[in-house]
Amino acid sequence: xxxxxxxxxxxxxxxxxxxxxxxxxxxxxxxxxxxxxxxxxxxxxxxxx
Numbered sequence: 001x002x003x004x005x006x007x008x009x010x011x012x013x014x015x016x017x018x019x020x021x022x023x024x025x026x027x028x029x030x031x032x033x034x035x036x037x038x039x040x041x042x043x044x045x046x047x048x049x
Contacts, residue, residue: 013041 016037020029028034 007044008037008040010041010045013037 013034016028017034020026020034023029
């Protein structure tokens with residue numbers, strides 16, 4: 001888990017990815033945060049199984 005106390009879930013990762021898709025020049029998109037959020041959601045889903 002990162003610095004925060006709430007693990008990344010799929011819904012949040014999808015929302016972040018959609019925001020990055022809407023504005024490819026945004027800091028969310030250019031920093032790769034959308035990809036990291038997606039990977040974290042995948043890890044957290046695997047942990048739940």
